[in-house]
Amino acid sequence: MPIALEARNIVKHYPGVIAVDDVSFSVREGICFGLLGPNGAGKTTTVEIIEGVTSATSGEVFYYGEIAGQRFKQEAGIQFQNTALQDYITVRETIEMFRTLYTRQANIDDIIEQCSLRDLLDRDNRKLSGGQRQRLLLAVALVNRPRLIFLDEPTTGLDPQARRNFWDLVQSIRAAGSTILLTTHYMDEAQVLCDEIAIMDSGKIMTQGSPEELLRKQYEGLIIELPISDLTGDLSGIEHTVYDNLGIIEVVTTDVSRSLQQLSPHVSDLNQIKIRQPNLEDLFLDLTGHTLRA
Amino acid sequence: MWNRIYAIFQARNREFLRDRASLSWNLILPIALMFGLSFAFSNDRDAYTVGILQSAEEIMVDDHPFLETQYINFVAYDDLDTAMRKVARHQLDLLVEFGDGARYWINPESPKGYFAEIALLQSESTVALNIEKQQISGDAVGYADWLLPGILGMNMMFSCLFGVGYVVVRYRKNGFLKRLRATPLTPIEFIAAQVASRMVLILMISTFIYTGTHLLLDTRMEGSYFTLFLIAIVGAISLVSLGLVVSARVTSEELAGGLLNLINWPMMMLSGVWFSLEGAPEAVRTAANVFPLTHILDAARAVMLDGATLADVSPALIALTIMSAIFLALGARIFRWGPM
Numbered sequence A: 001m002p003i004a005l006e007a008r009n010i011v012k013h014y015p016g017v018i019a020v021d022d023v024s025f026s027v028r029e030g031i032c033f034g035l036l037g038p039n040g041a042g043k044t045t046t047v048e049i050i051e052g053v054t055s056a057t058s059g060e061v062f063y064y065g066e067i068a069g070q071r072f073k074q075e076a077g078i079q080f081q082n083t084a085l086q087d088y089i090t091v092r093e094t095i096e097m098f099r100t101l102y103t104r105q106a107n108i109d110d111i112i113e114q115c116s117l118r119d120l121l122d123r124d125n126r127k128l129s130g131g132q133r134q135r136l137l138l139a140v141a142l143v144n145r146p147r148l149i150f151l152d153e154p155t156t157g158l159d160p161q162a163r164r165n166f167w168d169l170v171q172s173i174r175a176a177g178s179t180i181l182l183t184t185h186y187m188d189e190a191q192v193l194c195d196e197i198a199i200m201d202s203g204k205i206m207t208q209g210s211p212e213e214l215l216r217k218q219y220e221g222l223i224i225e226l227p228i229s230d231l232t233g234d235l236s237g238i239e240h241t242v243y244d245n246l247g248i249i250e251v252v253t254t255d256v257s258r259s260l261q262q263l264s265p266h267v268s269d270l271n272q273i274k275i276r277q278p279n280l281e282d283l284f285l286d287l288t289g290h291t292l293r294a
Numbered sequence B: 001m002w003n004r005i006y007a008i009f010q011a012r013n014r015e016f017l018r019d020r021a022s023l024s025w026n027l028i029l030p031i032a033l034m035f036g037l038s039f040a041f042s043n044d045r046d047a048y049t050v051g052i053l054q055s056a057e058e059i060m061v062d063d064h065p066f067l068e069t070q071y072i073n074f075v076a077y078d079d080l081d082t083a084m085r086k087v088a089r090h091q092l093d094l095l096v097e098f099g100d101g102a103r104y105w106i107n108p109e110s111p112k113g114y115f116a117e118i119a120l121l122q123s124e125s126t127v128a129l130n131i132e133k134q135q136i137s138g139d140a141v142g143y144a145d146w147l148l149p150g151i152l153g154m155n156m157m158f159s160c161l162f163g164v165g166y167v168v169v170r171y172r173k174n175g176f177l178k179r180l181r182a183t184p185l186t187p188i189e190f191i192a193a194q195v196a197s198r199m200v201l202i203l204m205i206s207t208f209i210y211t212g213t214h215l216l217l218d219t220r221m222e223g224s225y226f227t228l229f230l231i232a233i234v235g236a237i238s239l240v241s242l243g244l245v246v247s248a249r250v251t252s253e254e255l256a257g258g259l260l261n262l263i264n265w266p267m268m269m270l271s272g273v274w275f276s277l278e279g280a281p282e283a284v285r286t287a288a289n290v291f292p293l294t295h296i297l298d299a300a301r302a303v304m305l306d307g308a309t310l311a312d313v314s315p316a317l318i319a320l321t322i323m324s325a326i327f328l329a330l331g332a333r334i335f336r337w338g339p340m
Helices: A043-051 A070-075 A091-100 A108-114 A130-141 A160-175 A187-193 A211-218 A256-266 A280-288 B002-018 B020-040 B080-088 B111-123 B143-174 B176-181 B187-217 B225-247 B253-270 B282-288 B292-306 B310-334
Strands: A003-014 A017-028 A032-036 A058-063 A076-079 A148-152 A179-184 A196-201 A204-209 A222-227 A241-243 A248-253 A274-276 B048-053 B072-077 B094-097 B103-105
Touching: A003 A043, A003 A179, A017 A032, A017 A043, A017 A179, A017 A196, A017 A204, A032 A043, A032 A187, A043 A058, A043 A148, A043 A179, A058 A070, A070 A076, A076 A130, A091 A108, A091 A130, A091 B002, A108 A130, A108 A160, A130 A148, A130 A160, A160 A179, A160 A187, A179 A187, A187 A280, A196 A211, A196 A280, A204 A211, A204 A280, A211 A280, A222 A256, A248 A256, B002 B020, B002 B187, B020 B143, B020 B187, B048 B080, B048 B111, B072 B080, B080 B094, B080 B103, B094 B111, B143 B176, B143 B187, B143 B225, B143 B253, B143 B292, B187 B225, B187 B310, B225 B253, B225 B292, B225 B310, B253 B282, B253 B292, B292 B310
Parallel strands: A032 A179, A032 A196, A076 A148, A148 A179, B048 B072, B048 B094
Antiparallel strands: A003 A017, A003 A058, A196 A204, A222 A248, A222 A274, A241 A248, B094 B103
C-alpha cells in the first residue's frame, strides 16, 4: 500500500516550550493510524501542523509523496477537537456551505445517511447534543469525499452510547477506503479502531507500530492483578509492579500456573485475583507514567 | 472561487438575518433616534423668548407694536424676581414691562438678548431705512433633514465596524476561522465574502430606515437616489474594510471592542453626525478628513440637502475608494486565521 501521509522531522517551538520535538511518522493508505498520548503531549499541535492550520518551526509534510499543498486541502477531511459552527445555521446549510468550498464534492444525501443526520437537517447548530454535534462535524469532514481524514479526539465528552455509535461510523468510513489519522487519549478507542499507533509524550514519539506488535514487544505473557489489601506476605522473590494509587499489584508472566503457585501463599483471597491480556492502556501507562499531568 | 465566496456570503447573511434581536436593534434604534431627536428639536430652534411683566395671564398684542414681532415667544410673568432670575440664566432673552414708566431688563452677555433688544427698540422707531428689500422663497432645512444622513451614517459605521470586526474576532476565538482555514478557502475570498455580506445587509437596513423616516417625517431629498446609493455602497465598503483591518489579527473580543471604540468615537464626534463642523477650527476639520464617515456624510448631505450631482461628490467618492483600497490591502496582508 502506498504511503498516504508522511511527517518528517516536525518541530514546533513556543516561547520557552518545545511542543513538538522532531516527530516523524508515516501513514499507509487505507489504515486507521492512532496518535496517542496524555494531555499536553503535543498530539494536537502535531496534527494541526500536518493539517496546515499551524505553522511548524521546521519539518515537512508529504501527501502521497508531494509536499502537502492545494491537492492535500482538496482531498483531506478534518474534524477538529474544538470547532464552533455558525449560530442560526441549520445542519443542512452547514453541510452545504462546507461542501461548496471544495471542488471534490460528496453526495450530500450519502453523508446525511452515513452520519445519521436525516432527522436533524433543519435543526439550528446551537441546539444539537454533544453526540449530534460530533456527527455533524464528521459530516463536515466528509463533504469532499476525503482520501485522508483527521479526527482529533472526536469522542471526548461523549456518553458511552454516542462513543460506540461514533466508532461504528469511523469503521464504516475506513471500510470505504479512506485513510484515517485519529488522535485520542482513550486506549479502548485506539484498540478498537487503529491498525497502527504512535504514542507521544512531551512532544516526542515514544513508540510506534501495530497495537499487537507493540504489546508483544513490551509484554511477554499475561498480567496477573491482585489487590494490595489482599497481600499477606513478601513478594520479593517474584518480579512485580506495585500501583499504590490504584491499590493493585501486577505480575507479568509467561507461566500463569507457576506464578499463581508462587503467589498463593502470600494472598488472603485468591478469588480477587484477575488474569488478563496486556492492553494498550498498560502500554500507554508504562510509557507515559502513572502520575497526573499538570 | 466565486462559489466559495458566495457560500460564505450566504451563510453570514443567514446568521445575521436570523438573529432577530440584533436585526431588530439595527432597525429600531436609528428610527427611534430620528424620531426622538426630531421631536426634541421640532420647535423653532432660533425662536426668541421674551418675558412680559404684567399681572394678567393673557398677553394682548394690541398693547404694543413689539408684541406683533414674529418668531418671538412672549410669556407673561407676574413675579419680577422670578423673571429676572430667568434673564440672568439666559432662559429669557429679554424681560419687558409696558405701560407707564415702561422698562426692560437684559443680560448683556446674552447674544439672543442683544437681538431681542434691537427688535424691541426698532418696534418703536419711525425712521425708514433706505435699503432695498428682496425676497427669496424656500423651505427651511429642518433638523430632521440634516440629521437623517448623520443617523444613517452612524448606523452604517457601527454596523460595518462591529458587525464585521467583532464577528471576525469571535470566529477566530471560537475556532471557526481555523476550520475554514483547513478548507481551500483563501483569506481574500473570506474577506471578500464578509465585505459583500455586510454591504448588502447595511444597504438593506439603510434603505429601510431611509424609507421609513422619509415617509413619516417627509425629509428632504434634492438630489438623485442613484448618487446617494453609490455613496452608500462606496462608504460601506470603506467602513467594512476598516473593520477588517482592526480585526485582522486580534483574538480577544474585549480588545477588539476597545480598538473599535477608539475609532468609532472620534469618528462619530468629528465627522458631523450630530452637529456641523463648519465653525470648528481648521485643524479639526482637516483631521476629520482622515475618517471615511466624514466623506460619506458630506457627500450624502450634499446630495440630499443641496441636490449635488455625481460630479459634485466625486472627490468624496474617490477619497473613499482610495481609503477602501488601502484598508483592504492592509487587511488582507496582515490577516491571520488563528491566534498568532
